[in-house]
Structure formats: structure tokens, C-alpha cells
Amino acid sequence: MSKTFKLDGREIPFETGQTIMDAALAAGVYIPHLCHNPEFAPHGSCRVCVVDIGGRQVSACTAAASEGLEVDNSSEAIQETRRAILQMLFVEGNHVCPACEKSGACQLQAVAYYTGMLAPHFTHFFPRRSVDASHPDVVIDFNRCILCELCVRASRDHDGKRVFAISGRGLESHLVIDSHSGLLGDSSFAATDKAAHVCPTGAILPKGRGYETPIGERLYDREPISIVGDVRAHEEEVV
């Protein structure tokens, strides 16, 4: 008989060492997330997966599962906190969903829909960020980066290349590329790298194929993220 905890009243089995997120994913229960990807070490930075345990809020991706926990993953209070976090992510960057190549297959957008976010709400910061099109196969639009560090982790831990890093601090935090010029084209990055395929937004996009699937027929246009899960699991379908 395995150990269990309760998530929204439902018994979730878990093994020692698993996080709440691990156990929930294994049981097929959706906890919204952006910086989390089961292939990489948990990060806990986006805070979208925040859940409530007895009045204390923790990120499900980093909190260890333990026997007898009662976890709230869907009350209005928790959804409200998540919504505010998503609204913060949206006003911090420059997200142009209607025109974005990733629209409909973007995890940021899909999670926002899932939490019931209908407008950006906060005053936009309108930061001045660039687009790096120096690489032959991949373009990086820093306007859409949400600092989830998935590309940082993928490049370091999977590709063994350390192409990406986060620089600056506070609101000045930004993604940087390890090359003499700071441009992707001058780095060792390749379209076949894992790091090219982990971005949950439209910040890292393949070149030369635009709008192959019309908006309206894409992954999250058809079914919500809580049913179909992360976009990375449907890579072939969306690119």
C-alpha cells in the first residue's frame, strides 16, 4: 500500500522523494506551471504552481509530498494568486498574443486562460527589448522571455553547452547568451539542442516555418492545457 496525500480532496499516491507536482502529474492531475518541466531539476521561480497547505503557500514543483497533506490546488483564493502572478508576467514583457507565432500553442497563454485571466490588469512596463535573429535556424525574441530558465537548464544540463544565463537583477534581470558578441549566431547553439525545444512561450522560435497550423486550430485552441498538458509533449504537432 503506497503513501498518499490529498489534493483537492482526492487521494494522490506518491513515492518518497517525489514533489507534490511529480505525484500529481503521475496521477494525471493538472497543476498549472511554467518554469517546471519534469525533464529538469525543479526551479520554483515562476510561482504559478503555488498551492495552499494549511494556510501556507508553497510551490508544488519544489515542495516534497508527504503523508496526510491536504493540498488546495483549485480554490478561488489560489487561482486568484496565480492569476495575479500571470498578470505580472504579462505586463513585465511585451506579449502580443494576437500576432504571435506561438499563439494557441503557448503555455503562458494557455495557463492564463486556465486560471481565468482575461486581461493584463496591471500597468504595462513596456520594456525595450530586442530580437536576436543572428542564428541561421532559430530566432530569439526577448520580448516574450519570462525568465523561466528552462533554456538555461537545458543547455547546461542536457546539451552540455551553457549557452544561456540570466544577468542583471530585479526587473533588470534578462536572458543573456554566451558568445563574444552576445548574439546567438556567434554561440555554439544549434537547432537540434534540447534548449531550442523547451521554451514555454514564443521567445525561442524555429526560423523558416511560420503559421503552419492556422491560429484557431492549434493545440490549446482545441483543448485546454489542463487536459492536453505541456506544449513540449506535442512538439511535432505544433512546429
Next chain:
Amino acid sequence: MNASATVTVEGFVAESLATHGRDPRHLLQHLIRVQQRFSYVPDAAVEALSVALDVTRTQVRAAIAFYAFLHDRPRGAFEIRFSDNITDRMLGSRRLIRLLIERLGLTGLPAWGRDLVRPDGRASVGLASCTGMCDQGPALLVNGQAVTNLDAQRVDRIADLVQEGIPLERWPGEFFRVENNIRRRGLLLGNPATDGAAVRRLLDAGAEAALAEVERSGLRGRGGAGFTTALKWRFCREAPGTDRYVVCNADEGEPGTFKDRVLLTDYTDLVIEGMTVCAGVIGARRGFLYLRGEYRYLLPHLESVLQRRRAEGLLGTRILGADGFDFDIEIHLGAGAYICGEESALIESLEGKRGVTRKRPPFPVTSGFDDQPTVVNNVETFLAAARVVQWGGYWLRGEGTDQSAGSKILSVSGDCARPGIYEYPFGTPVHQVLSDCGAENTQAVQISGAAGATLSPADFDRIIAFEDLPTAGSFMIFDHSRDLLDMVRNFAAFFAHESCGFCTPCRVGGALLRNLVEKVAAGQGSEYDLSEMRRIGTVMRRASYCGLGHTAPNHVVNTLDKFPLIYGRRLARASHTPSFDLDAALSQARALTGRDDIGAHIGDGSEVSA
């Protein structure tokens, strides 16, 4: 600084590497040296360090961008940074900044992260969050050296010295004088003397007995969180690992606190002794004293105390002749990052990286520096621990309250006749501190720094203790002549600047909060904006990754509750005001079309609805 022309960047880096080693964890220390020598970190140094230490150039650049005292572009040969804490402002710092800027022929005003640099490279003027001189402000740092007690005359003289290019060593010595201002001595401050008695006691009684005394004393960490010291030491002692480390957190970044500076100045031996005893208990061979960059002037003094203790056999191999008791301490400098006071961020910084908080668990006691068991304690905690081992647990227990044994050292500043250091038994009410330091007509007290609590007179009977008002030691006083919104603006900007940027609520929420506070201060706010502040504050408290984000909105939420008038009297409208001026936004269109009649304008809400 003038000799720099004769030394190449590569040559300097090579020398630094030869002297201080090629451990990638020393990256930050090399960068600080380069910064001091050249007033910035040139690209050549980035390349050279990245090759020699085998770190990516991105990691080097990211560190430069993270730490406020490192720059990728030249600052002035005289790099001047005014302390910009609210207490410095209350003592007239803003006027003095303007005076110096004018005297140096600069234009504009510096902001956090934005320095004014004179085109000839002679001088730059910038701001630092709080330099820990609140009892003798306004203060500034020039090339890292603290100058206290600024007034117009002193600033005038500084401008002359800069204009004439007089090297810092020949500036008047009194500029750099830092007073201790100890006003009230208790258990810890009563007797600075030590002759290695705690280390001797440890060797006589054994580590387990020493730890038992720390347990008996009930000593809790003095950094603010109040974790039981003995428990921390025991966890570390019992954690599996190949090496163990002792880290003294001398980052003292909390605005308004400066007691660690005094302890490191006059009670140095006791602090080092506490670290040594801890090393003996947990079995550590190496320790680090992480000194905030603002206190760099203390380096020669600290190094000399370490050197003397080595000579006395109190540090190094076979301490006091005991086989297997080897322990030594290195000093690591910070470079201007408040977050590095958080223990896991401090460890990241010790390892030469950006000071971003680590995921917990694992906690540093099991996986700290180099992923080995590590004790991180505050300066005051080590001092108290040394005495506890020397004099026994009951000595500390004899004072304080049930849950808070012993005393607390406070840094008192702001509106009072006698700012300085006060040591009280735990359980002392706020009003006693106010009357002792000569505070009159007090409107509010900010306790435990910008991250702490704002107290109104209704709170002045409350007691300083973990069970009521826990504090890391900062105690800032505001009388009725002050507009508390100035404090709120100062702290809101501070947190937006000091967020490490790792998690969304702190990174974005802090900036949103700052913008809303400024909106209200500018007379453009409404009730809606106040409720937005509360909403953002709630999200930050609940969802942030570390203590910085959890506490960053405290000052806003506290003052909204206790001092609603500082906001209310500024509101432009009852319900809602937009965050931008629609009519002003159309000015460009008007200019382009050449139209400026009444129909080309949008009136304010009242006209529209009429």
C-alpha cells in the same frame, strides 16, 4: 588610481590570479579587485578571468550586472556613492548630493543603478542603498571608503579635493572617522575582553559539553529569523559530509542597522572566537567572514586580528596545541547586494556567483558551501555563542523572556537626541528605548529595517522579543515633523532595486508597488490604487520564493493600516484615476497635425461626463 595607466588589465588580472588563486569560487573577489583598480571591469578582464577560472564569460558578465558595486563601464577616478537610506535623507543628504553635483559640474540627479559620470573621468556620483552609518549620517562612500557626518562645508571640501585630484590617502583623516556611539551596554557589550577563554573552555569540556551549554542558553539567531543556534549547530554536526564550514554573516544590509559594524570594530576577537568555537563543535576546518562591501574599510583591522590570533595559536593548525583542531578564516567581500544577507544567497555569493537564493530544502546545515554542511550565523550570534561557551548557558538565560533569552543590540537612528548602539534585555518595551535615546514627539518607529514592522504610538508598549517584536536590530525613529510617505517611497524603491529577480511576485510585484507608491505621492492616486497595493502586497507575501519578497510589502501594508492619512490626503479622486494622461498622450498627434483647438483635446473625467 593614477598609476593604472602603467599596468595593463591583463597584467593586473594575472597578478590577482597569482596571489589569490584560480578557484572559480573566487571570481567575485577578483572582480572586486579589478573594479577597485580600474573603476570598472573592462572586457579584457572578463575574458582573462573567464579563461583562467574556466567559467563562461556570461557568468562573469552576469555577476558584474548583479552586484551594485561592479560596473562594465568606467566610473570616475573618484567614485562617490551617497548613502540613500531614509535616515540619511532625513539628515539632509538630498541637498548635499545636489551641492556636490553642482560643484563637480555635473547635471541631473543620480538614481539607484544610474550614476552620473563626469566626461573627463575624474569623478562619478551615485547612490548606495544604506551604508550602515545612520547614527552619523549623512554618509557617502568614496572609492569604497566611508565618509561620515557630511555637511555643506565637508561636501565643499570634497569637491575641492576631487577637483585637485588629491589621492584619498591625503584627504583629511577626520572625514573617515567612524564612531561607535555605544550608549547602553548590557550582557554582550559590557566586556569586550577575551583571551581565548571560550576556545580553552571548549577544549577542556569537549564539543558535546560546549554544545550542551549553547542548548541550555536557549540562544536564538540574532539575524532576525531567530532559529535556535544549538539546533543549527547540532544539525550541522550530525549531517553527513566530507567537509564542514562556518560562515559569519556580516552582510548587515538591512537599512538602519549598524551594530555589526561596531561589533566587528571593537568586539572582533569575540566574534572570531564564536566562529572558532562553532568550528570546534561541528568539526569545520574552514570558515568565511562575509563582509558587506560597504564595510571594506574594516578589512585591514579584521585581517590584523586574524593574523594576531594565528600567532597566538587561536587559529590555524593545532589550535592551542590540540591535535586535529585546525581552523582558519578567510574574509570574503560582498559587492552591494542586500539579498546576500539571506543565507543561501550569501553562500551562492561566496561561491563567486550571483546572489540568488537557493531552493530549500536542502538547507545550508546539510548542504551549504560547496554542498557541504555549513553553519551560517549572524555576527551578534557568534559573539553571544562565544560568551555562552565561556560562561555557561545559564548566564544568558538569566536575562530576557521565556522564548527570548539574553539581550538584543539595537541600532537606533532617526529623530532622537542620541542615536547609536543600545543593548537591552529581551522584553524591553519600545517606549523605554525611545525615552533612553531622547526621542520626542515620536510619530512612528520602523523596527527591524525596511523589511520589518512600522509601529505607531499604540504599539510603543509592546516588547522587543521573538514572541512580540522580533528584530534584527534596526530601530528608526520618525517624529511628527516627518511625512511617512517619504519613508514608504524610500523603502519601495529599495526593494524594487534589491530584488534578486528570481521569482515573479518579488521581481514584478516590487516594481509595481514602487510605481503605485510614486503615483500616489505625485497626487495622481485613488482608492483603487490603494487596494491594488494591498492586493500586490498579499501576492508577494504569499507567493514569493524567499524572505525578501515575503517582507518587502510590509511597510506599505503596515502604513496603509496604521497611517492611512499619509495616502488619503493625496488622493486625486475617490474611485479611479488612470495611470497615464490621455490628453498628454495625444500631444504628438496634435503636433503632427498642427491642430491645437479645443476639439483636439480630451478633457479630464469631469468634462467628459458633463
